[in-house]
Amino acid sequence: MEKSKIGVYRVWSSRIKRITASTIHTIQHSINIEEIKKKIQIILEVPQLKRFGGIYMNPVLEEAKVAKIEKENRITLPADYRTFITQIANGCVGPDYGLRSLKEATEDLMWKDRTIDLFTPFPYTEHWNEEEWLNSIDWDGGERPTPEEVESYMDTKRISGCLQICHIGHGASYLLVVNGKEKGYIWLDSRQDYGGLSPEFNEKGEKLTFEMWYTDWLNKVVAPEKVWFEKSLQFIKKAFPKIEETDFRLMTYVLYEHYSDRNLATLIAHLYGLNPIDIYFEIGKFIQREKYDEKTIQQYEAQLRESGFYDWAAEEE
Template sequence: MESWDEDGVRGRLRQMAAADPGRERFGADTHRYALAPALPEAEIRAFEDAHGVELPAEYRSFVAQVGDGPAGPAHGLMPLTVPRAEAGEEWAVDDEWTEDRLPGRLAEPFPLTSPRPGRIGAPADALTRGTLMLAEGGCGMYVRLVLNGPRAGEIWQIDVDWAGFVPVSPGFRAWYTDWLRRE
């Protein structure tokens, strides 16, 4: 399993929070620069077994070593498993998060072999099978992790109305650390 510098990630999040006390940066009012505890190996394995998938190593190691969201790009990382209340607060999950967890959906083949830029004529559901929603960017934009096929491990963004479904990062580590550096 690829290792993360948990202290480095959490330290950088503390710096980001200190530099943005009013939570003015995009998404900060949602994720609050906070990370939930890491998930136990047994919980991650149970998720994989229940959905018939193997999570890409970079993402799997993040939720196992660093945390299960929410601090992250866009409005923050969605939790892998059922959201837990932290300090009396609830994580909001939307229909995309719930749809991902329907039986068999994550294990289906990812239908695209190349980007699909521009307005999408097909229902988004037909294109997002075999991907896990990582973050919601607002206005119908979602960031998704490809789980299987030749594009497995890549991060793609879907915007049904304008930009299509296109890759935005070669993997979870690059996507997340780019956000940490950029902010």
């Protein structure tokens, strides 16, 4: 069998750029529902792909309920987000702590008893912060903002016209603008660290719509090499619950035909807490069948077969 050739501090800081309304790109509302569902399902099946935050998928929100919320707030939700919550999930696994439900997204994370005013348009079109005020404070000398100043800075009115769709942690969040000139775009709210409010951009310098933002994250999480690695671990650990009691050399031998040398070295090193470089350069010594007891080889292979590993490996190759 030919060996597979599959190869093996998230920076969430926003790039602060000045942009005017005339430079805003036309928002595309297409969203690949089935592709997104498929990738979310992969994460649900292989939760190790997401190292942080919850693994969940809420039911969709009924169209009538969405229409009612829109009518009550006198808004229309961005089409891609609306499609997502009515046809994929009303809150699910996502960046950081995950996507909040529509109801949760209207509740201010900082002020738990305050609801965000969606009818009033979001007031900003470019990065905003109280630079003059912040620079006037002698932070090094121990001076701190007064409670009244903090109250004003963190006022829910600052994010009117927005949904807080995702909690990053430490009070920071991603916003989806649903009313105002920035409607449809993702913004970063980092006021808890006095970082202000900033639009999010991709590597091409384009402002991120909800669909662009979510699928970019999704594609990174379920990148083929990551899925390959975590699925491999899942099957092998199922076959050998007490992996530490097995011989890593023999394990290298029975897995050899399914992986490239580099991938196999990475996998074995992770399973046994070894140095992948050492494994890589010693693989040639580990794949000689005469080194091992035939009965033990058959036992290892039987356990892998029972776990479903061979069927999965055949599909991957």
